Amino acid sequence: MRTILVTGATGALGTHVTDLLRQSDDHVRTLSRHPDPTDPHAHAVDLRQGTGLDQALDGVHTLLHLASTPTGGDLQAATHLIGAARTARVHHLIYISIVGVDRIPLGYYKTKHTVEQALQASDLGVTILRTTQFHTLIDGLCARMARLPAMAYPDVDVQPVDPTEVALRLARLTQEEPAGRVDDMGGPHIEPFADLAGAYLRAHRLNKPRLPLRAPGRIFAAFRAGNHLTPQHAVGRTTFTRYLHDTTHP
Numbered sequence: 001m002r003t004i005l006v007t008g009a010t011g012a013l014g015t016h017v018t019d020l021l022r023q024s025d026d027h028v029r030t031l032s033r034h035p036d037p038t039d040p041h042a043h044a045v046d047l048r049q050g051t052g053l054d055q056a057l058d059g060v061h062t063l064l065h066l067a068s069t070p071t072g073g074d075l076q077a078a079t080h081l082i083g084a085a086r087t088a089r090v091h092h093l094i095y096i097s098i099v100g101v102d103r104i105p106l107g108y109y110k111t112k113h114t115v116e117q118a119l120q121a122s123d124l125g126v127t128i129l130r131t132t133q134f135h136t137l138i139d140g141l142c143a144r145m146a147r148l149p150a151m152a153y154p155d156v157d158v159q160p161v162d163p164t165e166v167a168l169r170l171a172r173l174t175q176e177e178p179a180g181r182v183d184d185m186g187g188p189h190i191e192p193f194a195d196l197a198g199a200y201l202r203a204h205r206l207n208k209p210r211l212p213l214r215a216p217g218r219i220f221a222a223f224r225a226g227n228h229l230t231p232q233h234a235v236g237r238t239t240f241t242r243y244l245h246d247t248t249h250p
Contacts, residue, residue, distance in 0.1 A: 004174060005029045005060045007047065007081070008067030010036060012136045013096065016167035017064060021174065031056050032067070048073040050080030057088040062174050064094045070108040078115040082122050092178050094170060095119055097130045099184050100228035105218050116181070125178030131166050132159040132186040132230060135243040142200035146208065153197040155212040156223045159230065160196070161187035162238035186230040188237055196240050203244040 004021055008014040009030030021028045028041065031053075035042035043056040047067055057063065063085055068074055085093055101113040119126045138160045145151050169185055197210055214220065222228075 001025050001027055002061040003027045003029065003059050004062045004064065005031055005043075005056060006064045006066060007031045008065075009042070010034060011066060012134060013163045013167060013170075014066045016164050017066065017170050020167055020171040024171075026174075029056065029060070047077030047080055050076075050084065053080055053084040054087060057084050057090060060085075060088055060090050062092040062094065063090050064096075064170060064174065066096050066170075068096075068112070072111075074111050074115055075118075078118055082118060082124065085124055086122070090124065092125050092127065092174070093119065094127045094129070094173050096166075096170065097128055098228075099130045099132050099186065099230045100222070101130065103227035104222040106222075120180065127173055127176075127179050128181040129166075129169065129173065130181070130184045130230075132161050132184075132228065134163045134166070135160045135187075135238070135240055136163055138196055138240060139200070139244070139247070142197055145197070146200065146204070146206060148208075150209045150211045151197055151201065151206075152211040152213050153193045154220075154223070155214050156193055156220075157190050157226060157229065158193050158196060159187045159190045159228075159234065160240050160243075161185060161236040162243055165236050165238060184230040184233040186234045186236060188234055188239055190226075190229055190231060190234070191240070199241045199244055203241075203248050 004026050006014055006018050009018050010032045018030055030039055030042045031045050033046050035044050045052045045056055065081060097112050097116055101109040116128055145153055201208055
């Protein structure tokens, strides 16, 4: 029986990964700044500080690093994690990243790419999986935009993927040896955001006009160019429309 530690275990992805892993014979620990108080194997650790990380990693065979925040701190977290994983002799560290982090000059993406490079330069056994945006992210964006009288949306194409399918891929990777950067994972279809916004309005029975938005600068241009898409790896099965149906009709 192996011991697996999941960082970011209470997030949109981490909860699905943890549930899947606990269906196996492995011993699963979780790590989060705000852990589930009912989880006896949960560790309360702020990776940006690193306090308590050595104890959480003691005896860990495989580490899934899913914790991340666009507000900053990922580099400090990765530094602490790499050092503690080396001390604990972790056999396999799996990192979730984003398609296009090396091609889109967004600060958060640049940080994710730097973390990738730090992991690859370490002496750890590493696997890196990049995915497109989750359905939950697109859903949240639509919810915020739909609060306005007219629903503004970014005039770009997107390829959203279901986080439960990403969780399944990650669970499978824990059964394999470290492989460096593996094939990207994208949703089943590349679609204009306008279509996804329309699907959201229909699912929630909202009657609002839609307003396409374009922004100047290199970041929006990179998204317009499709640098966040992976058409050759459209392996997801659940469409955004299906996801909306499942979440609005539980």
